[in-house]
Amino acid sequence: MTDRPSPTVRDLGEQGLLERLLRFCPAQVVGDDAALVQVPEGRSLVVTEDVLVDGVHFSIGLASPDLHTTSPQDAGWRAAAANLSDLAAMGASPLGITVGLGIPGDLPVAWLEDMYQGMLACLAPSNTPIVGGDICRSPVLTVAIAAFGAVSPQRVIRRSAAQVGDAIVATGVHGASRAGLELLLHPARGAALSESDRQFLIHAHQRPTPRLDAIPSLAALFPDGAPFRVAGMDSSDGLADAALQLCEASQVGAVLARSRIPIPVAFNSWLSSSQAMDWALYGGEDFELVLCLPKAKAEALKTQLPELHVIGEIVAGNNVWLQSDDPTVETELLQRDRSFQHFS
Amino acid sequence: MTDRPSPTVRDLGEQGLLERLLRFCPAQVVGDDAALVQVPEGRSLVVTEDVLVDGVHFSIGLASPDLHTTSPQDAGWRAAAANLSDLAAMGASPLGITVGLGIPGDLPVAWLEDMYQGMLACLAPSNTPIVGGDICRSPVLTVAIAAFGAVSPQRVIRRSAAQVGDAIVATGVHGASRAGLELLLHPARGAALSESDRQFLIHAHQRPTPRLDAIPSLAALFPDGAPFRVAGMDSSDGLADAALQLCEASQVGAVLARSRIPIPVAFNSWLSSSQAMDWALYGGEDFELVLCLPKAKAEALKTQLPELHVIGEIVAGNNVWLQSDDPTVETELLQRDRSFQHFS
Structure with missing residues (x-):
């Protein structure tokens, strides 16, 4: 948890939260029903998805802050890393990720922003953008990342x-x-x-x-x-x-x-x-x-x-x-x- | 819920469950770290993701079977439909979906299989395959679907x-x-x-x-x-x-x-x-x-x-x-x- 005061997800509402999270995405690919991405000519598409759940893969520490071993930045980093690793394991170069979130209403928005910062830090060396996603409420924080990349069919x-x-x-x-x-x-x-x-x-x-x-x-x-x-x-x-x-x-x-x-x-x-x-x-x-x-x-x-x-x-x-x-x-x-x- | 006896997710374990769910995917695209999909030449990739949570978008009715309004088949159909609809809204033709699941251990496996049947029924008219995904345990059933399609850049x-x-x-x-x-x-x-x-x-x-x-x-x-x-x-x-x-x-x-x-x-x-x-x-x-x-x-x-x-x-x-x-x-x-x- 960060120390700075933060509104909760419920305080901001869906539109307000979306506006905050869209700041982490390149403006030209988001804002429509789906994201548009170019696959380089002659390459095949590689797709992978990972689901991370609070209490299983990380701990947001809302219930018991002393026990949490994962900062939001680290949770974001590891979620992105797991997906980029799956692309690497196919020989693919990343094109982008989408981030689907199930979010408890009482989660501070700063926690999510910190998580996105962590994702961006992991994505930066490969210039991989966050191109979209979905948010909905959930009793348990859940992060579902789909990653897609491109590989020459001869080099899979x-x-x-x-x-x-x-x-x-x-x-x-x-x-x-x-x-x-x-x-x-x-x-x-x-x-x-x-x-x-x-x-x-x-x-x-x-x-x-x-x-x-x-x-x-x-x-x-x-x-x-x-x-x-x-x-x-x-x-x-x-x-x-x-x-x-x-x-x-x-x-x-x-x-x-x-x-x-x-x-x-x-x-x-x-x-x-x-x-x-x-x-x-x-x-x-x-x-x-x-x-x-x-x-x-x-x-x-x-x-x-x-x-x-x-x-x-x-x-x-x-x-x-x-x-x-x-x-x-x-x-x-x-x-x-x-x-x-x-x-x- | 189906009436037939079914092992729970915990009974089968991760490998056993994966084997069951892989039956719903075309054999040639799954079984590796990520799925390989062909994007037709000259088309752009369209990507969208939706997250659905038990009690918000559907009810698995484990706690109170009388209250549930959504069969597993219907939950699967609607999850697939929401994503195909996002692709249609971009003018794209679907290439495939991935399904990420957060699953409570006591969920009957038959529930999940029925949900996959519902997804396949919705996907069939457009010949859209389920090409992969991820499963992990979660206190709340969560379904995260990423869908990808192709569109001519001139017809977005x-x-x-x-x-x-x-x-x-x-x-x-x-x-x-x-x-x-x-x-x-x-x-x-x-x-x-x-x-x-x-x-x-x-x-x-x-x-x-x-x-x-x-x-x-x-x-x-x-x-x-x-x-x-x-x-x-x-x-x-x-x-x-x-x-x-x-x-x-x-x-x-x-x-x-x-x-x-x-x-x-x-x-x-x-x-x-x-x-x-x-x-x-x-x-x-x-x-x-x-x-x-x-x-x-x-x-x-x-x-x-x-x-x-x-x-x-x-x-x-x-x-x-x-x-x-x-x-x-x-x-x-x-x-x-x-x-x-x-x-x-």
Whole structure:
């Protein structure tokens, strides 16, 4: 919550609120029944939608301000980031988003404006506009974002494109978002962490970066004419879930090297190796890309994306194994039901 | 609610529910991080989003089954219809929708499947696929639909394109949806109505038809080369609201003829003329199109769309007047705050 006095949504009414929120949209695309957007010639449209609910994905803290771990700016940032990450996972460049809001009448308008500021901050590096949306009242704050992008039909990243022999790569460390959440929920934990490590982990949770930067680097690996083949998805539901889903969609198996799972350096002074591995594999919300591509391409990509880690290899079969360098440690079979699930 | 036994959302879990709902989507476009859709060459993308909340736009009736006025099929139909209507209001043809759901764990899965059946029934005439979406748990059932369509940039219907001298037309009767809601909420009312009139009004509320059929008829008025100019929007927030918003966006005024406001015939045996006019102007949710176009074009359009009614004329100024044939009845100034507003 911001400290400045703010009218509530009910005070402003629908028209007043709409006028405030339209300030966050480019004037030329809003103000009609729907938004008009240009898709560059020869590109396909990519569409994704995410729904975020107060108390599940963030907390507006109206009922219990002390408990809230997410500022409105961060809630907005993460909502936008999740959608941009889905576009990146398809190899697409964003064209715009629409924002649908279900809003309790007693929500301060400043909260919403701060959330929009957070969205814009996340959208700014890719010049992605908010082109419209909808508002209606609801007992629970709900944010539904639809994002759309464009991709050359020849350069779509599909989950189903992995082949035996491919390297499996992750564009960055995993587990940091989960650790950041832990530090927000239980500030007394992680006493051994340096202040900069603590801030790094919290930032990873509050302001994850969608990996749109990887898309031009991937395209550059396949110069004009060379057939593009990259399988991939984002790791929003965890690194293990991504590996499992890629293998299922591609009807292949994988062997991941336990020693190569990219864990934040900060974990070394804080967590047991099994706790660190658990958060890295199952923590979720890191919004990195997990990609499968020919080994030589993976090595070439590393020169473009220094944080890239080769974590394993696609093999025949349909199992995903986690293998240790230590021969006395049993190889572990990863399973889907261990991953993050709603409704449980 | 359906009578057949159904597991709840919590029983099935996220994966199980997703598998059920994916049956309603074409296999070739779903199953990745985002959906891939082709936009026909030379067309612009049109995007719109609507959020519907249990207890505001429909009632799932879990808490009080006796009070619910909307079956899951009808809720699905209306959610899809509202979005297709926004596309029609831009002159666009639908390409697909995404469905974002916030779902209480105790909702029977059959309710959701019935809702999807209702959506598909509304989408079928225009061959519009459900191409993806998102599910998450929520204390309140929330349905966020994003719809996207394609329109030739030369044939966009804009709110701001009305000109002095234009005829104002409505594609059908108004007030029927509001009357249908009244009959559902208070079955004892409307005793003078015939059964077919009663069913017509209830159907207008439960299964409004988005007027996509008007788009090719409008296009045909302007053969290739002739500059297309049609202003318009849909009447989802009421006929008066549509006239007011068109005039505001176009910086013009309007005179509507009270005697030409198209009221359902069924109202004659039931309602006072002031009640009938109130519902026709402010009832909302009729999902007709309100268009402004040159008078000769309006007459020509009538031969294509027999239910079309010329209701008034665009004039200079910025006021919207409702004028009676009877010189003893004062001309009424329509105002925006009389229209439907959320949060009030």
